[in-house]
Amino acid sequence: MSKPRAKAPTKSVTVYCNKCRERLLQYKKGGNGSLVKCFIERISKNYTETLGICPNCETQFGRETMIRGVPAIKIIGGKVLVK
Template sequence: MAKPNKKGPNKTIDIFCKNCNFLLFKYRKGGKGALVKCFKERISQDFTLISCTCPQCDKAFVRDCLVRGTPAFKFIGGKVWYK
């Protein structure tokens, strides 16, 4: 399968923790589908101190994985929301 486009889309979304509403990432998302994963190279700003964990409530919200040979985060269902 093809790797994701490195430049990616220009539109950014804010990803928040569902539990405490802390801003976790600013991410360049393409398309209008659900937020299932995010490629690490498309994260424009990362506000987490420890990877995969919310700094305010200390709960895990993603899992570290490889998607199509590219490092990515897979979101745990119901742990985040975005706008």
């Protein structure tokens, strides 16, 4: 599999916790589908203390993993809201 594009997309989205509506990440998202994974190199602002865990309600919204040889967060379905 190939690596993601080196140039980050221009579209930026804010990721919120679906349970408490706390702001989690500012992410440079490409494409128009749902958010399934977040490449760590594309995260522009991280509002969490521990990556993958909400700082307010301490719900786990994602797991750290390697996707296509690049570190990423695999999002758990229904745990985040993207605006």
